[in-house]
Amino acid sequence: MQVVIPSQLHDYTGGRSRVPAAGDSLATVLDDLDRRFPGLRFRVVDEQGAIRPHIRFYVNRAAATSLAQPIAPDDELLIVGALSGG
Amino acid sequence: MDRRVLLVGTRKGAFILTAQSGRRQWRLSDPHFLGSTVHHAVLDPRDGETLLLSARPGHLGPTVFRSRDLGRHWQEAARPPAFAKADAPQAGASVDHVFWLTPGHADERGVWYAGTSPPGLFRSADGGATWEEVAGFNSGYLPTIRAHVMEVPGGARLHSICIDRRDARHLYVALSVGGVFESGDAGATWRPLNRGVAADFLPDPSAELGHDTHRLVCHPLAPDRLYQQNHCGIYRLDRPGETWRRIGAAMPAEVGDIGFPLVVHPRDPDTLWVVPMDGSANWPRTSPGGRPAVYCSRDGGARWARQDAGLPREQAWWTVKRQAFCADGDEPLGLYFGTGSGELWRSLDEGNSWRRLAEHLPEIFSVAAA
Numbered sequence: 001m002q003v004v005i006p007s008q009l010h011d012y013t014g015g016r017s018r019v020p021a022a023g024d025s026l027a028t029v030l031d032d033l034d035r036r037f038p039g040l041r042f043r044v045v046d047e048q049g050a051i052r053p054h055i056r057f058y059v060n061r062a063a064a065t066s067l068a069q070p071i072a073p074d075d076e077l078l079i080v081g082a083l084s085g086g
Numbered sequence: 087m088d089r090r091v092l093l094v095g096t097r098k099g100a101f102i103l104t105a106q107s108g109r110r111q112w113r114l115s116d117p118h119f120l121g122s123t124v125h126h127a128v129l130d131p132r133d134g135e136t137l138l139l140s141a142r143p144g145h146l147g148p149t150v151f152r153s154r155d156l157g158r159h160w161q162e163a164a165r166p167p168a169f170a171k172a173d174a175p176q177a178g179a180s181v182d183h184v185f186w187l188t189p190g191h192a193d194e195r196g197v198w199y200a201g202t203s204p205p206g207l208f209r210s211a212d213g214g215a216t217w218e219e220v221a222g223f224n225s226g227y228l229p230t231i232r233a234h235v236m237e238v239p240g241g242a243r244l245h246s247i248c249i250d251r252r253d254a255r256h257l258y259v260a261l262s263v264g265g266v267f268e269s270g271d272a273g274a275t276w277r278p279l280n281r282g283v284a285a286d287f288l289p290d291p292s293a294e295l296g297h298d299t300h301r302l303v304c305h306p307l308a309p310d311r312l313y314q315q316n317h318c319g320i321y322r323l324d325r326p327g328e329t330w331r332r333i334g335a336a337m338p339a340e341v342g343d344i345g346f347p348l349v350v351h352p353r354d355p356d357t358l359w360v361v362p363m364d365g366s367a368n369w370p371r372t373s374p375g376g377r378p379a380v381y382c383s384r385d386g387g388a389r390w391a392r393q394d395a396g397l398p399r400e401q402a403w404w405t406v407k408r409q410a411f412c413a414d415g416d417e418p419l420g421l422y423f424g425t426g427s428g429e430l431w432r433s434l435d436e437g438n439s440w441r442r443l444a445e446h447l448p449e450i451f452s453v454a455a456a
Contacts, residue, residue, distance in 0.1 A: 008145045039162050043146035046180035047168035054145040084144030 001075050003033065008081040012037040026057060027067035029077060044079065054084040090414060091156065091456045092422055094430060095124035098448035100139055102157050109420055109434055114444055118157050126187045126409055129456035132195055138214045140184035148183045152214045165216040167200050167208040169224065179204050188247040191254035201244030205235060205261050207273065222274040234295035236263035245408065248304035258304055265297035266314065282330035284318035301348045301408045308355035315348040315360055322387050333387025337362065341374050347411035351419055356386040359437055361406040361423060372403040382437050396440035407451055414455040424450030
């Protein structure tokens with residue numbers, strides 16, 4: 001599967017805006033990303049497992065609001081930094 | 087010292103100013119972490135090179151960055167301050183931002199403390215690479231006083247972490263809102279230390295808990311001398327005493343003794359500075375009358391002198407936040423403060439005269455000299 005990385009996280013991915021990842025849910029995909037890009041997960045999901053207030057996830061353009069959201073190998077995960085204020 | 091450094095944290099990033107001997111010519115860096123709120127940036131006085139910076143971008147979670155070359159290269163903490171995951175969903179706290187950073191005791195190289203919002207106390211033993219909760223506070227003591235920790239704009243926070251130079255296990259912290267708390271066993275157990283402090287926003291003005299300490303300072307050479315700038319005045323406590331004395335009562339009545347920051351002279355426990363703000367009616371928290379000034383006491387708070395030479399004479403409605411005023415260690419002492427309107431000011435003669443070092447910066451949250 002492919003993950004579209006927002007500009008806010010490019011420091012973790014070496015500037016790459018699209019990276020491959022493995023996993024069968026949003027949680028396991030984020031775990032996979034965190035193994036390869038240490039620290040990334042905590043920036044988008046807090047220590048209680050809640051999605052950060054100004055981060056949005058979309059699976060094939062449909063909003064994913066739970067880390068339990070299933071993800072298939074051919075899916076595309078979009079991570080968006082959204083509307084954080086002025 | 088040949089080189090002097092100012093670390094400036096702002097709502098939109100950090101800036102580093104460097105000066106060679108004389109402190110008269112300063113070079114302002116480009117922004118670091120532009121777009122992130124930097125509540126605090128501090129250089130470790132024990133090695134002179136480890137710089138820790140707290141960053142809270144608009145979108146992402148909070149973290150701590152480290153540099154050993156004054157910001158040329160940064161490394162993120164492998165495990166930033168974070169609360170323990172709660173068993174029950176929705177029951178646990180999550181760190182919104184790291185508000186405060188304090189290097190540990192001189193004998194504990196690599197130890198740092200962090201205060202967060204919502205209030206939490208964290209400790210690193212490896213120079214800020216990984217952080218652990220101080221469980222005696224976060225899960226031991228804090229739940230017992232939770233009802234007295236009041237929300238404030240920007241979020242309740244733990245700040246002013248003070249370490250007794252004689253004993254690394256003797257700690258003070260302050261909560262806004264909550265008050266001053268003391269531990270004699272490296273944070274395992276805690277007790278309040280608020281007697282004598284006014285709390286005119288509480289139904290019981292003699293309450294033991296729930297005070298709004300804006301800034302707490304334990305003097306580095308005389309650690310039994312404590313000062314605090316409180317929401318309700320300026321106070322002094324000489325340990326082992328337990329009752330604070332309102333030294334701000336000696337401030338001019340038309341100025342009052344409300345403010346955020348407080349700085350002590352590192353070589354003289356009787357000398358301190360404050361930046362008064364307007365706490366009247368609607369609490370604008372700006373320079374009283376639009377005429378900013380620093381006030382200095384050289385006798386432990388018995389008398390105060392206005393120091394405003396070089397500062398605007400009128401129409402300057404500044405707010406100076408609690409960690410945005412500091413001193414260097416030079417002779418004569420240099421003083422530095424930053425404003426909510428992005429101006430950075432310095433005095434090289436212990437407050438007698440002031441000159442602007444920078445303007446047009448984002449809202450300044452912190453200024454630390456090293």
